[in-house]
Amino acid sequence: MAERVGVYICHCGSNIAGKVDVEDVSQWAGEELDNVVISRDYEFMCSSLGQELIEDDIKNEGLTRVVVGACSPHLHERTFRKACSNAGLNPYLCQMASLREQVSWVTEDEALATAKSKAMISGAVERVQLHEELEPTEVPVNPHSLVVGGGIAGIQTALELANSGNPVILVEREPSIGGHMAQFDKTFPTLDCSACILTPNMSDVSSHPNITLLSYSEVEEVTGFVGNFHVRIRKKARYVIEEDCTGCGICIEKCPKSVIDEVFEAGIGYRKSIYRPFPQAVPKYPVLDAETCIYFEKGTCKACEKFCPTNAIDFEQKDTFIDIDVGNIILATGYDTFDSRKIPQYGYGRLANVFTSLEFERLCNAAGPTNGHIVLRDGVTTPKSVAIIHCVGSRDTRFNAHCSAVCCMSALKFGHLVIEKTGAEVHSFYTDMRPSFKDYEEFYNRLLEEGMHFTRGRVAEVTEAALQPGEEGKLIIQVEDTLIGRQRRIPVDMVILMTALEPKPDAREVGLKFGISCSMAGWFTERHPKLDPVATMTDGIFIAGACQGPKDIPASVSQGAAAAARVLGMIMKGAVEIEPIVATIHEERCSGCRICNTLCPFNAIDYLEDKMVSVINQALCKGCGTCVAACPAQAITGAHYSNEQIFAEIEGLLFDVVQGNGAKPVVEEPEAVPA
Amino acid sequence: MSEKGVLALYWAASCGGCEIAVLGINEKILDVAAAFDIVFWPCVLDGKVRDIEKMDDKSIDLCFFNGAIRTSEQEYMARLMRQKSKVLVAFGSCAQEGCIPGLANATTKEAIFQTAYHDTPSTVNPDGIRPQTETEVAEGTLYLPFFYETVKTLGQTVDVDYYLPGCPPEPERIWDAIVAILENKLPAPGSVIGAETTVCDDCPRTRDEKKIKEFKRTWEIVPDPDICLLEQGLVCCGIATRAGCGALCPTVGSPCIGCYGPNEGVEDFGARMMTALASVIDSDDPEEIDRIIHEGIPDPIGTFYRFSLAHSELRRIALPANGGSDAKLETAESA
Numbered sequence A: 001m002a003e004r005v006g007v008y009i010c011h012c013g014s015n016i017a018g019k020v021d022v023e024d025v026s027q028w029a030g031e032e033l034d035n036v037v038i039s040r041d042y043e044f045m046c047s048s049l050g051q052e053l054i055e056d057d058i059k060n061e062g063l064t065r066v067v068v069g070a071c072s073p074h075l076h077e078r079t080f081r082k083a084c085s086n087a088g089l090n091p092y093l094c095q096m097a098s099l100r101e102q103v104s105w106v107t108e109d110e111a112l113a114t115a116k117s118k119a120m121i122s123g124a125v126e127r128v129q130l131h132e133e134l135e136p137t138e139v140p141v142n143p144h145s146l147v148v149g150g151g152i153a154g155i156q157t158a159l160e161l162a163n164s165g166n167p168v169i170l171v172e173r174e175p176s177i178g179g180h181m182a183q184f185d186k187t188f189p190t191l192d193c194s195a196c197i198l199t200p201n202m203s204d205v206s207s208h209p210n211i212t213l214l215s216y217s218e219v220e221e222v223t224g225f226v227g228n229f230h231v232r233i234r235k236k237a238r239y240v241i242e243e244d245c246t247g248c249g250i251c252i253e254k255c256p257k258s259v260i261d262e263v264f265e266a267g268i269g270y271r272k273s274i275y276r277p278f279p280q281a282v283p284k285y286p287v288l289d290a291e292t293c294i295y296f297e298k299g300t301c302k303a304c305e306k307f308c309p310t311n312a313i314d315f316e317q318k319d320t321f322i323d324i325d326v327g328n329i330i331l332a333t334g335y336d337t338f339d340s341r342k343i344p345q346y347g348y349g350r351l352a353n354v355f356t357s358l359e360f361e362r363l364c365n366a367a368g369p370t371n372g373h374i375v376l377r378d379g380v381t382t383p384k385s386v387a388i389i390h391c392v393g394s395r396d397t398r399f400n401a402h403c404s405a406v407c408c409m410s411a412l413k414f415g416h417l418v419i420e421k422t423g424a425e426v427h428s429f430y431t432d433m434r435p436s437f438k439d440y441e442e443f444y445n446r447l448l449e450e451g452m453h454f455t456r457g458r459v460a461e462v463t464e465a466a467l468q469p470g471e472e473g474k475l476i477i478q479v480e481d482t483l484i485g486r487q488r489r490i491p492v493d494m495v496i497l498m499t500a501l502e503p504k505p506d507a508r509e510v511g512l513k514f515g516i517s518c519s520m521a522g523w524f525t526e527r528h529p530k531l532d533p534v535a536t537m538t539d540g541i542f543i544a545g546a547c548q549g550p551k552d553i554p555a556s557v558s559q560g561a562a563a564a565a566r567v568l569g570m571i572m573k574g575a576v577e578i579e580p581i582v583a584t585i586h587e588e589r590c591s592g593c594r595i596c597n598t599l600c601p602f603n604a605i606d607y608l609e610d611k612m613v614s615v616i617n618q619a620l621c622k623g624c625g626t627c628v629a630a631c632p633a634q635a636i637t638g639a640h641y642s643n644e645q646i647f648a649e650i651e652g653l654l655f656d657v658v659q660g661n662g663a664k665p666v667v668e669e670p671e672a673v674p675a
Numbered sequence B: 001m002s003e004k005g006v007l008a009l010y011w012a013a014s015c016g017g018c019e020i021a022v023l024g025i026n027e028k029i030l031d032v033a034a035a036f037d038i039v040f041w042p043c044v045l046d047g048k049v050r051d052i053e054k055m056d057d058k059s060i061d062l063c064f065f066n067g068a069i070r071t072s073e074q075e076y077m078a079r080l081m082r083q084k085s086k087v088l089v090a091f092g093s094c095a096q097e098g099c100i101p102g103l104a105n106a107t108t109k110e111a112i113f114q115t116a117y118h119d120t121p122s123t124v125n126p127d128g129i130r131p132q133t134e135t136e137v138a139e140g141t142l143y144l145p146f147f148y149e150t151v152k153t154l155g156q157t158v159d160v161d162y163y164l165p166g167c168p169p170e171p172e173r174i175w176d177a178i179v180a181i182l183e184n185k186l187p188a189p190g191s192v193i194g195a196e197t198t199v200c201d202d203c204p205r206t207r208d209e210k211k212i213k214e215f216k217r218t219w220e221i222v223p224d225p226d227i228c229l230l231e232q233g234l235v236c237c238g239i240a241t242r243a244g245c246g247a248l249c250p251t252v253g254s255p256c257i258g259c260y261g262p263n264e265g266v267e268d269f270g271a272r273m274m275t276a277l278a279s280v281i282d283s284d285d286p287e288e289i290d291r292i293i294h295e296g297i298p299d300p301i302g303t304f305y306r307f308s309l310a311h312s313e314l315r316r317i318a319l320p321a322n323g324g325s326d327a328k329l330e331t332a333e334s335a
Helices: A022-032 A048-061 A073-086 A100-104 A110-128 A152-163 A179-183 A194-207 A250-254 A294-298 A303-307 A357-363 A407-422 A440-450 A507-514 A553-573 A626-630 A643-653 B017-023 B028-035 B049-054 B072-084 B092-097 B099-106 B109-119 B171-182 B269-280 B286-296 B300-304 B326-334
Strands: A005-010 A036-042 A065-070 A094-098 A137-140 A145-148 A168-171 A211-214 A217-225 A228-235 A258-260 A270-272 A320-326 A328-331 A335-337 A354-356 A385-392 A425-430 A453-456 A459-463 A475-481 A486-492 A494-499 A501-503 A541-543 A575-578 A583-585 A605-608 A613-616 A636-638 B005-011 B036-040 B060-066 B069-071 B085-091 B134-137 B140-143 B147-152 B162-164
Touching: A005 A022, A005 A048, A005 A110, A022 A036, A022 A110, A036 A048, A048 A065, A048 A073, A065 A073, A065 A110, A073 A094, A094 A100, A094 A110, A100 A110, A110 A643, A145 A152, A145 A320, A152 A168, A152 A179, A152 A194, A152 A211, A152 A553, A168 A217, A179 A194, A179 A357, A194 A211, A217 A320, A217 A507, A228 A328, A250 A303, A328 A507, A328 A553, A354 A357, A357 A407, A357 A494, A385 A407, A385 A459, A385 A475, A385 A486, A407 A425, A407 A440, A407 A494, A425 A475, A425 A486, A453 A475, A475 A494, A541 A553, A553 A575, A583 A613, A583 A626, A626 A636, A626 B269, B005 B017, B005 B072, B017 B060, B017 B092, B017 B171, B028 B036, B028 B171, B036 B049, B036 B060, B049 B072, B060 B072, B060 B092, B069 B072, B072 B085, B072 B147, B085 B092, B092 B099, B092 B162, B099 B147, B099 B300, B109 B147, B162 B171, B269 B300
Parallel strands: A005 A036, A005 A065, A065 A094, A145 A168, A145 A328, A168 A211, A328 A541, A354 A494, A385 A425, A385 A494, A425 A453, B005 B036, B005 B060, B060 B085, B085 B162
Antiparallel strands: A137 A575, A217 A228, A228 A320, A258 A270, A335 A501, A459 A475, A475 A486, A583 A636, A605 A613, B069 B147, B134 B140
C-alpha cells in the first residue's frame, strides 16, 4: 500500500521564507511528488499551532509519513517526532529537511535556494517512505555512582551524591584526595586559606557512610552501558595494611630515606620513602614508595616495620583488583601544568631563581618546605623584587592556543602575598588582564592600590647577562612595554612563571577507556558547550572540573555539583531510554574478520571467540555508523540509515537528473548488429 | 519434448575457464547429461545459432551464460538466450560483475584499439588498418560485431534469474547449483546462489583486532603460516569476498584477490574493501596515511575492482562526452 506523506514547509519567520519561495516549494511537492497527499507551508512549524497542524492531519487525513522542511534536526527533530507520537504515529516515521541551515542561510540566489529546497524535500519524501517503526528500549539505572578523581570537583560531586543518600565510590590515583587545591596557599580573590576550606570537605569524604574511598587506585577497565557499568579498579600496593594502620606516623618519622617530593611539593621539598603527601591527607594511611625504599633496593632496613606499633607494614603486598557495578560515572580527573623548560629563554631549570607558579604556591604555603617564607632558591635570601610572567605556555600557538583562565588571578594573588610578606617590588608582565568573575576586578584594583607594577607585553627573555649598572647579580626581564611602545630591561631577584593549565598527559587514553572523546588539545568534550557542559556524548559518563577545560575553584565546584545533579536525575527516574537508532551485526553474514573491533568510539563491539562473530551491545551503540561503513561483508546495518533509505534519499535529491529508479546508461551504444 | 530437461551453455567475453570449471565436476557431467539434453555448448559441441533462433521461446529449461558483454554479437546472443530460456544463470564472475574484461572500463575503446592494432611490439600494421564492422568484398558484404566503449555485465544487458559467482565457480558449487535446479530448491529469482558470508569464515588463520601500519606486496614477506594475512599487512580481500572457494588462497599463504565477488547485499565490492582498510590504518597523521596507502597499494583499481569494475557504482572512468577530460584518461592509462 502506498504511503500517505504529509509535507510541511516552515517559513521560520523570514529565516527561510526570505530566501526560499516556500509557497512554491509546498505547492510543487503536493503536485509533483508521488504519494504526497498534503503539502502545506506555515509561518512557524515549531509553534504549538504548527505542531497541531501535523497532529490534525495525521488524525484526519490518515498520514503515514511526515516530512518537515524547517531548521536542522539538531534543533527540532524531537519536537516534530513528539507531534507525530501525540497523534499516534511512530515518531521515527518523521523526516526533517534542513531548509534553513543547509539552504536559506547558505545560498545567495533566491531561485537556486528554491530549487535546492525542492531537491531536499524530494530526498526526504523518498527516504521517509522507507522508514521503519522503531521503539526505544528502557534499562534500569544502578543507583551506585563512580567518581574518578578526588580533587575539589570530584569531592564536590561525591559529597552531593552521598548527601542525597546514594552510594558513591571515589577513586583517586594519588595517595590522598585533595588535588591541586591542597597544594595552594591562599585562594583568590578572598584570600581564604586553601587548606582550611578544603580539609573539612576531605574529612567529610573520609567519614561519609555513603562514600567508599579508594585512594592510590586507578580504573583499569570499564564495560557495560548507561545505568549498568562494570568497572575494574586496580588498588595499587601501598605496603601498608589499611585495616591495621592507625595513621600514627611513626613509620614516616623513623624512615631513614628522604627523597625529593616531585608531586605534592612540586620538587622544592622532601618527603620520606614511606609518606603521606601532607599532614591532613585523606585517607590517613601512608604509602610506601617501593622505587626509593632502602629495603626494596638493598634488602635490609625495614625500620618502618620494626617501629610500627600495629604491625601494619606488609612488604609482600601486591596490587589488588576490585570489581564494582555502577549506574553512572563522573570523570573529574583535573589538569597538569605546562613544562616551563619548553621555553628555554625564560631560564627555568637553568636560572636558579626562576620558579613555576606551583613551586611558588608551596613556597608561600605555611605548611610548605620554607614554612611560608618567600625566599630565593638558596633558602635564606628574601627577594627585594619579583617578576611575574603571565601566559607561559598559554595563548601561545607553539604550545597551547587556549587561555588558562586562572593565571591572571593567581598572579594577582601572588603579588599580594609577596607584598604582604616581603614588601618587595612586584612586576607583572601580562598579555591582557582577565579578572572576569565576581569580585575579581575589585581584587585587581586592590593590587593596583597596593603598588604592584603592571607591564603589558610578552617577555622576550629572562637573562643573567648584565648590560647596565644595577643589573649585576640580578635576573633581567627583557620586554617590550606595548603600552608605551618601548623596550625595557627590569632587573629582579625572583621570577615566577604562570604556567599554563594543560590536559593530563593520559587524557586521551582515559577518554578511550570511558568511551568519550577529547578536543584537539586533549580536554574532554562535553555534549554541548553551552547547554550541556557536564554530560558527554556517552550516556552515563559525565565530566566535571578542569578535565573539561581550564577553570578556577568556584567553576570546578559548580560543575561537580551540576554533574551530581544530572546523575541524581537519572537515579531518581530509575530507568533510561535507549535510542533505537543503533547498528546490528547480522551473525549469519559476519565471518569474524574483526575489522570493526577497534573502530567503535563507544566500545560497543565485542568479539565472541566461541562463535567467531562480532556483536554490538545496543545499549552502548550511538548509531554513528562507523562500523556500518567499515564492514567489508556488509554484515552490519544501521537502523534508520539503511542502504535503501540512503539511496532513496540520493535519488530523491537528484529528481531532476534521474528518471525513476533506473540508472542512465553511462554511454549510448549503437544498436546491436546481428551476428 | 523429451522427459529430460533442455540445457544450453554459452560464453561471451570470457577466458574459457568457466567452461573448464563445468567439466571440473568430473564424472558427474554424466549425471548432467542424463538429466538434460544439451542443445547448445559452442565450446564443446557443434551447434548453430540459427538452430537456436528457430526454437520456441522458453524452450530451453536452463542456460548457463558465462562472460561479459563487450560486443554487439555478445549482446545479441545474450538477448537470444534470454528469449529462449526459462532460467538464465549468469555463470561466473564475468557474467556477474564484469571480471577481468570489465577492467577495460578503466580505459577507452580508442586506447584499446591503439594498443592492440598499432602499439604492441609484435604488431606489424604499416597501413594502420583497423577492423571495420562492414567490409565489401567480391562475394558481398562481410560483417564484424561492433566493439562497445563500455563492458557490461549480463545483468546490465538482460534480466538474469540467478547468479553463480566465482572466477571460475568452484566445481562443487556448480554441482550444488545444478542439484538445486534439478530439485527445484532455488532461492528467490534475481539472487545469487551461494553463501551469505565471506572467505574469512572458511579461513583457518587466527584473527585478532586489526591495526595496519604498512601494506606489504606479496613478494615482500614470507607470511606467518597461522596469522591472518591482513594483519601481516597483505591486502587480503577475504574480508569482503563471498565464501564458496573454501579459502583456497589464504590457506596456502596467498592473499584473497576477491574472485568470488562481494558478499550478499553488497552494492560495491571495491568501496567495501576501501572503507574497511581505511578504517584500520593505524595512524592519525594525514601524511603518513598517504604514504601507507601509496606505497602499499600502487594499483587501487586493480586491487579493489579487479573483478567488479563493470558492476560497481563507478562502472567506468568518465568519458569526455560525459564530463571526463582527456587528462583523466591519460592518467588512468599510465597508472
